[in-house]
Each structure stands twice: as C-alpha cells, then as structure tokens.
Amino acid sequence: MRYIEPHAHMVSRTTDDYMAMVIAGCKAVCEPAFWAGFDRSSVNGFYDYFCQLTDYEPKRAAKFKLPHFSWLCINPKEAEDLVLAREVISMIPDFIGRKNVLGIGEIGLNKNSRNELTILEEHVNLAAEHNQLILVHTPHLEDKLKGTRLIVDLIKNDSRIDPNRVLIDHVEEHTVKYVMDAGMWGGLTLYPESKCTSPRAIDIIENFGADRLWMNSACDWGISVPLAVPYAAQEMRRRGYDDDTLDQVFFKNPVKFLSQCHNFSVRD
C-alpha cells in the first residue's frame, strides 16, 4: 500500500522509524511544530527548531527517499507567555517561504486559557495574511470538548479563512461532528491510550465518511507508534475494505488537502 503520514514529530524519532515507514509504503511525512516536552528558554530555541524543521530534518528524511514537509508555529503549551509567543510569531514570516513549509500549525489550545486563545487568534491572522493552510491541535482528554468548540468558533468568525483549508486534529467521537459541520477537515490520531484506537477511528470514518478525515500517528517523544497509520489500514482490511478504498483513505484524501499548498507534491 501507499500512504501519507500527515502528522509525525520526526525530530524525536530514530532512523529505524524512517526506514520502517518507508518500507510500509509511506510516500510523504508532514511534521507540525510542537512542544519539545520542556519549555524553550528563549525565542532563539524556536529559531533553531524552525531551522531544524525546514532544513535539517528534510535532509535526514531524504536519505530514506521520503519527502518531508513541515508546519510552523509556537504551540499552545508555550503560549501562556505572550511576550515570547509574539516574538516567535513575528519570526515565522521569515520561514514561510522555505520550500517544505505547508502552513501554520499545530496551533490551537491546551488548557483553554485566555492567553492561549489570544495567541491562537494571532496565528490565524498570520495564516490569513500569508494565505497559509492551518493545522490545529485540540486539547487533551477532559479539555478537548471545550477547546474544540472555542477553536472552531474562533476560526469560523474569521471570514478570510476558507474552512476547507483548515484541519482540526485529534478529533474523537464527541468532537468530530462539530468539526465536520463547520466544513473543516478532521484528523484522527492513533494513540495506544489517549485519543483514538484504530477500531474507533475506523468507526468514526464509517459514520462520517472519509472525505474530510485523515488518520495520523502523531508519533513524538512520548508513547506513540510511528507505524500506526499502516496498522489502521490493516485493521480496515480485516473489516473487509478493498485496496481502492484504502488508497482513497490513506493516500488520495490527505493528498487532496495538502495539495492546497503549492509546496506539497508527492510521487504516485
């Protein structure tokens, strides 16, 4: 099979993971900017990270013949410090022109605080001004419902943003409808404990259709499975889906969303 990994934090992964993904049929990997697991001490930490995402990591992936794309932002976990967040946002336009950049992400909310919301709004404004795609992280666990509503409402209120160019990630059974009804795309994240298991993600696709939903591993430095996407494809096969459907769900649909950015291209 061939598939796209639309959300993976490869800077935290090993070359073994790159090798396994390519062997499993991965044709492109997309890496959103996120929290390092600790707070960066200054704007310089983000400068180095953006260089890593737009220069060093694509070169590392290229050694495995895997096209690598990235999204840029300051993540919501570090958005409580407005001064730092604004310094980082002001630096992003210098990187937007780099050839593997897909857009602004993963922005969003973590604890649904006022400052997080302010920085989300400033990121959305940045995306609108530079005509960028948007990738949104929704909060974890008990905070997801409220956060998803706040995020979708905020983006809907900005008439410059075409909802079809926004992907709201980490949706689950209680948030997917809100995202679909807003005309946005949704991401189903396959995690062993939090977020979705493969059977649940497939249930959601069976209920809502696959047109505006994709699956991702969101593998990072925590407990996560870099091959979660092809494992989910295998689960769909077990349920009786044919290869054409798998190709639509795991390759053609993500390509359709990502191709809205002219930097994205993938060999068939």
Place this chain on the structure above:
Amino acid sequence: MLKPKDKQNSVELYFMEARSKLIDIAAFMDRIERDGQTDDYRYKAFLDALKELDSEKRAESVLLALSDPTEEPIEAATTKAASGAWPDKPQ
C-alpha cells in the same frame, strides 16, 4: 458513510478484545475498592461515565461524561497536563 464491500462479522472480529477490556475494567474497579481509593474524583467520574453504557451513542456519551462542559476560557493555564476527568465536576 463508508462501508466495506466484503463486510465481516464484527462479533467475530472484536468480541475477544472487548471481553478482555471488560474484565480489565472489572479488575480495575476491584483494585480501587481494595485500595480504598473510591473517593478519587477520577474514579467517581469513571463510575459516572460507566452509566453511559446504557445510552445510545455510548462512546460519545462516555467522552462527554468525562469532559469539562463549561464554555468560557480559564483565566490562566497553571499546568500543562490533563487528568482525563473534569476535576470541578459537582459530586
């Protein structure tokens, strides 16, 4: 809506896995009682969420039962982590 061309029997596919998870839940509840931790807000939320197994949309209802239902942003984030249950849920 999406359906497989060659629909398989879901009980065949998933019964053993669900059976195993059900026994794990039962053992978890036995363990929490044995350890005297039934007052923990997360465990209380867990028991509340179990009631949603009688509802129509079970997965969605369980998730809603474990969610913060408020709508206003909080003043400031003082932690980064989530616990899996809403700490302020009235008991």
